Amino acid sequence: MSQINSTDFKKQKNLIALWSYTFLIIFPLLIILGLLMRLNQGEVIDLGIDNFYVVMTLHGLGMAGLLYSMAFGALWYLLASRYVKLNIKVGYFIYTTVIIGVVGLVIATLIGKFGAGWYLLYPLPFKGTFWPGWATALSIISLILLGIAWLIGNIHVVYALARNFGGLANIIGWQYLGRKKVDTELPPVVLIAAISLIPGVIAFLAGAVFLIMFLLQNFEPGLNFDNLLVKNLIFFFGHTLVNITLYCCLGWVYALLPEYSGREWKVNKLLVYSWNATFFFILFAYFHHLYMDFVQPKPLHIAGQLASYFSAIPATAVTMFGVISQIYRSKIRWTIVPTTFLLGVAGWAIGGFAAVVDSTIAINKILHNTLWVPAHFHTYMLTGVVLFLLGFLFHLTQTKDEQVKDKLSITGFWTFLIAAHCFVASFYAGGLNSIPRRYSDYTGIPMASTHSTGATLAAISTIFIYILLIGLLIMYFSIFKNLRQWYKNPSKT
Amino acid sequence: MHKSLKNIINIISILIGIWFISFNFNEWLCLTMQRHQLIQLPAMLLIGFMTGYTYRKNIKPDQTITICILILTIFSIIFWMIPRSIDLAVINEKFNRIMHFNMLIAGFFLYPVLSKTVPEIKIVFLGMMASMLMAGGITLKTYNLLLCSSFTIEQQKQTGLILILVGITLYFFTIFIFLRGLKPEELKEKVNLNDSIHTQ
Numbered sequence: 001m002s003q004i005n006s007t008d009f010k011k012q013k014n015l016i017a018l019w020s021y022t023f024l025i026i027f028p029l030l031i032i033l034g035l036l037m038r039l040n041q042g043e044v045i046d047l048g049i050d051n052f053y054v055v056m057t058l059h060g061l062g063m064a065g066l067l068y069s070m071a072f073g074a075l076w077y078l079l080a081s082r083y084v085k086l087n088i089k090v091g092y093f094i095y096t097t098v099i100i101g102v103v104g105l106v107i108a109t110l111i112g113k114f115g116a117g118w119y120l121l122y123p124l125p126f127k128g129t130f131w132p133g134w135a136t137a138l139s140i141i142s143l144i145l146l147g148i149a150w151l152i153g154n155i156h157v158v159y160a161l162a163r164n165f166g167g168l169a170n171i172i173g174w175q176y177l178g179r180k181k182v183d184t185e186l187p188p189v190v191l192i193a194a195i196s197l198i199p200g201v202i203a204f205l206a207g208a209v210f211l212i213m214f215l216l217q218n219f220e221p222g223l224n225f226d227n228l229l230v231k232n233l234i235f236f237f238g239h240t241l242v243n244i245t246l247y248c249c250l251g252w253v254y255a256l257l258p259e260y261s262g263r264e265w266k267v268n269k270l271l272v273y274s275w276n277a278t279f280f281f282i283l284f285a286y287f288h289h290l291y292m293d294f295v296q297p298k299p300l301h302i303a304g305q306l307a308s309y310f311s312a313i314p315a316t317a318v319t320m321f322g323v324i325s326q327i328y329r330s331k332i333r334w335t336i337v338p339t340t341f342l343l344g345v346a347g348w349a350i351g352g353f354a355a356v357v358d359s360t361i362a363i364n365k366i367l368h369n370t371l372w373v374p375a376h377f378h379t380y381m382l383t384g385v386v387l388f389l390l391g392f393l394f395h396l397t398q399t400k401d402e403q404v405k406d407k408l409s410i411t412g413f414w415t416f417l418i419a420a421h422c423f424v425a426s427f428y429a430g431g432l433n434s435i436p437r438r439y440s441d442y443t444g445i446p447m448a449s450t451h452s453t454g455a456t457l458a459a460i461s462t463i464f465i466y467i468l469l470i471g472l473l474i475m476y477f478s479i480f481k482n483l484r485q486w487y488k489n490p491s492k493t
Numbered sequence: 494m495h496k497s498l499k500n501i502i503n504i505i506s507i508l509i510g511i512w513f514i515s516f517n518f519n520e521w522l523c524l525t526m527q528r529h530q531l532i533q534l535p536a537m538l539l540i541g542f543m544t545g546y547t548y549r550k551n552i553k554p555d556q557t558i559t560i561c562i563l564i565l566t567i568f569s570i571i572f573w574m575i576p577r578s579i580d581l582a583v584i585n586e587k588f589n590r591i592m593h594f595n596m597l598i599a600g601f602f603l604y605p606v607l608s609k610t611v612p613e614i615k616i617v618f619l620g621m622m623a624s625m626l627m628a629g630g631i632t633l634k635t636y637n638l639l640l641c642s643s644f645t646i647e648q649q650k651q652t653g654l655i656l657i658l659v660g661i662t663l664y665f666f667t668i669f670i671f672l673r674g675l676k677p678e679e680l681k682e683k684v685n686l687n688d689s690i691h692t693q
Contacts, residue, residue, distance in 0.1 A: 090613070148617060155613040159674065168675035201616070201671060205664065208624035216632050225635055 004081055011088040012080045017487045018095060019073035020393055024479065026066050026102075027386075028472060033059040035465045041441050042459030050130050052440035053115030060118030061105055065146055067385050068241055069098050071248035072153060074392045075193055078252050083190060084160040090152065097149035104142030108135045117438070119238060122210075122230035126217055133218060140214045147211065150241075151204040154197040161190055172198075172279060173272035186267045188254035195279045196247035199240055202283065207237030228295055232286075239286035243311075246348060246380060247278070249388035250319060253341050256395055257323065260338040261330040265322060274314035281311030288359035292368055301361060308359035312352050320349060335403035336410055340391030343417060344384050351380025354428070369438075371457075372431025379424045383417065390475065397482035412474025419467035426461035430454060503547050510540045515593045523583045526641065526648035531655055534573060537593050541600020552605035559610040563618045566599045566606075567625070574629050576640040583643040612674045616667060623663035630656030 004012070033055045040047040047055065073095075080086040108114040112135025116125040125136050161171045165186060169175065171194040175182050210233035217223045258265045287304025290296045323345050332338055354376035358367050367373070390413070394403060403409075435442070435454040442454035514522070514536045522533040545552065554562065572578055573592055581588040607615055633653025639646050 148621075151617055151620070152613050155616055155671065159612055162675040168672060171675075202668060205620040205624065205667065208621055209627050209660075209664075212624050212628035213631060216628060220632075220636075222638060223632055223636055225631060229631070 004085070008085070008088070009081060012077055012086075012091075013487065015088060015091045015095065016073060016077035016396070017483065019070055019077075020396070020483055022095075022099070023066060023070040023073075023389065024393075024476065024483075026062070028469060030059055030062045030066065031465065031469060031472075033062070035462060035469075038458045038462045038465065041439070041455065042457075042462055043441060043443070043455050044459055044462065047440070049440045050113060050115060053117065054109050054113050054131075056438070057115050057117050058105065058109040061109075061143075062102070063381065064118060064238070064242060064245075065098070065102065065105075067381060067389070068150070068245040068248075070389055071245045071385065072150070074389065075189075075248045075251055076153070076157065077396075078189060078255060079157065079161070079193060082255075083187060084157075084164045086157065086160055090156050094149045094153045097145050101142040101146035101149065104138050104145065108138040108142065111135075112138060114139045119234060120214070121234070122214075122225060122227055123217075125214065126221060137215070137218045140211055140218060144208065144211050144215075147204050147207050147237075151201060151208075154200045154204065158194060158197050158201070161194055165190060168194075172276060173267055174276075176267060176269050176272045188265055188267050188271065189251040191267055191272070191275055192247055192251035192254060195275045195282075196244040196251065199279065199282050200244045203237050203240035203244075206233055207241075210234055210237065228290075228293060231290060231293065232296075235286045235289040236283075239289060240282060242377065242381075243282055243285070246385055247315075249344070249385055249392075250315075250348075252392055253319075253345065253388060254322070256392075257326050257338060257341050260335070260400070261326040261332045263326055263330055265326060271318055271322075274318040278311050278315040281307040283307075285311045285359070288364065291361055291364045305359055305361050308356060312356050316349055316352055320345060333400065333404060335400060336398075336406065336413055337391045337395045337403060339410075340387045340394070340413065344387035344391065347383030347387060348380050348385075351376050351378075351384055351424075354379060366434075367431055369436055370431040371427045371435045371437050371454075373437055375424055375427030375431050378427060382420045382424065386420075387417070390479075393479050393483070397479065397486040402482070406478055409475050409478040412471045412476075412478070414471070415474060416468055416471030419464045419471055423461050423464035423468060426457045426464070430457045433457075507540060507544050507547075510543075511537075511593075511597070514540065515590070519589070523589075523643075526579075526644035526652045527655065529579065529583065529644075530574075530652050531659075534592075534596055537596035538600035538603075541597040542603050543600075544597075545601040545604040549605050549608065552602070554602070554606055554609055559606045560614060562602045562606045563610070563614065566603060567618070567621060569595050569599045570622070571625060574625075579641045580643050583641075612671075616671050616674075619663065619667040619670060623660050623667055625660075626656050626663060627660030630654065630658075630660055 036045070036047060036055055037052060037059065039045045040052050076086060076091060080091075113131040114125075114135040115131060116129075116136075116139075120139075125139075129136070158171075162168055165171050165184070170186065171190055173186055173191045175186070210230055213225055213230065213233075217225065254265055284303055284307035287296075287300050288308045289304075291301055291304070323342060326332075327338070327342065354372070358364055358372060358376055394409065398406065430453070433450070433453045435450060435457065436445075439445075439454075442451045442458075445451045445454070514533060519533075522528045573582070573596070578588075578592075582592040583589070607618075610618075630653045633640065633649050634657060635653070636649070637646070640649055
């Protein structure tokens with residue numbers, strides 16, 4: 001571990017406090033957008049088709065961006081406060097640029113009515129739109145800003161880690177693969193940070209290509225790009241972004257869980273092999289988004305299925321085994337932090353399993369355009385990433401003794417978690433009943449049973465969203481109070 | 494060789510280069526889109542780059558200035574890829590000279606700026622350039638209408654194809670630079686963002 005001086009630490013503390021407040025404020029607002037969508041699908045309210053897609057776009061882009069930014073911000077803080085020197089000015093540059101990007105997206109969607117979905121499926125944002133051209137341009141520019149901020153952040157962290165741990169080969173753990181004894185232990189969080197952020201750099205650069213193409217298209221409507229090429233670029237960017245969000249969080253689970261279990265969690269050969277497999281296959285797994293595109297060469301579909309299996313299974317299996325060996329007979333005190341981490345890993349595993357099921361070509365033929373897809377990504381985001389983030393915030397702001405005494409947060413947490421699982425169950429049930437995804441409502445479906453099942457499940461799911469919000473609110477009492485104290489008290493680390 | 498003599502030879506070489514590209518072969522280079530976009534524009538940039546390389550010791554830009562210069566360079570290149578600008582540069586002689594001068598200046602600062610700047614910014618710059626070239630190339634290649642009235646549609650498509658190839662090459666070069674920068678020996682030598690900003 002490196003020593004950080006008190007001035008630098010204070011600066012890093014301010015930055016993470018800023019990220020935390022931003023996350024805590026925006027997150028429930030984005031949930032409310034999700035609630036509105038499900039209320040509309042459940043025929044409880046009538047948003048109108050246009051507004052539904054506006055809300056869907058902001059909810060999707062907002063959640064993906066917010067969760068990645070907070071996960072990255074937390075990883076940044078953890079690395080900066082323990083292992084490497086990270087430049088605070090770069091940290092603030094990223095924060096400011098992300099906020100400008102988010103404001104741009106909010107204006108483009110809520111005022112400009114941009115409603116092309118997070119995936120911006122080409123040529124959807126340009127042909128026959130119900131929103132003006134400036135809203136599309138503003139969305140694209142905002143996304144470029146977000147991409148640049150994340151890109152600079154990723155490169156900065158990777159360089160800092162490589163400098164501190166002796167180069168690329170060392171931060172991805174290759175020194176463990178030789179016969180020589182390793183002199184300096186590599187913290188697992190460093191390995192996972194490198195494995196997550198390097199593919200991020202490659203994906204963000206690819207994202208820049210399609211965003212510039214979109215910008216050109218916006219200025220010259222007559223342009224006609226290859227749809228398949230654009231879709232490949234979008235999903236390479238989007239899928240990698242969502243994947244690395246999760247891996248950023250897993251990094252700090254590896255770092256923080258041992259503090260609660262009292263057992264060391266070290267890097268070993270198996271861990272290096274499995275995470276290196278993830279490093280490689282994460283870049284090709286996105287092909288599973290294109291199974292329905294018959295013009296995509298068949299070998300790429302097969303590669304997509306194989307890469308999905310190989311990118312998910314080794315890291316999941318090794319991490320789950322690691323978590324179990326951390327907690328098994330460890331006399332761990334089940335305060336909110338280890339609970340969120342354990343159940344977050346469970347959420348990741350459940351959502352990941354559902355994702356692997358869907359990435360199987362034979363099954364994808366049936367499930368691709370159904371609610372199974374939002375089911376799986378809501379599982380690993382809501383009951384995985386969000387739990388990790390909440391766990392991180394509790395770890396940041398409360399001592400272990402304070403966590404034991406804080407019964408209110410535990411109550412809020414269980415309320416949140418049970419409601420979240422019931423909520424995603426409604427999506428899974430929808431998927432299994434062939435309820436289509438991305439439909440603003442189901443009134444136009446000529447099959448009465450599909451219409452009624454879809455609407456009923458959506459209406460039921462809103463009850464769980466209300467409960468989930470109540471659980472979150474209960475946790476917020478504790479988080480906000482403690483975050484304020486932690487931020488003001490210099491002795492609290 | 495005597496320093497002042499070396500300087501004179503350098504300046505004469507640069508001027509000869511400019512004279513050939515901007516005056517002597519200007520008409521020939523403006524005849525086709527490939528020559529104009531893929532030879533003349535990069536050649537002026539290259540002459541500027543070599544001039545900057547020659548006088549690199551005299552140019553010591555500040556960290557914040559380097560970012561501004563890189564942004565201006567990107568905008569200059571984007572500007573001269575816009576069909577209307579290309580047309581004007583071919584038709585109007587004054588506009589043509591402005592283009593040459595702009596590319597020369599952009600190239601002039603490129604070496605001192607890139608060698609002084611931090612790896613993070615360098616990679617973002619190269620990555621954005623690669624993305625821009627690919628996107629511009631795809632646009633020229635796929636558009637079935639004539640974008641620049643001074644050239645033909647076949648020339649437009651061929652230029653687009655070459656721009657895509659250059660963009661892809663630059664993209665992989667950027668990844669290579671990024672990964673090469675992670676070698677231990679490279680990391681020791683390089684100016685990094687922590688050190689450079691902390692020491693300012």
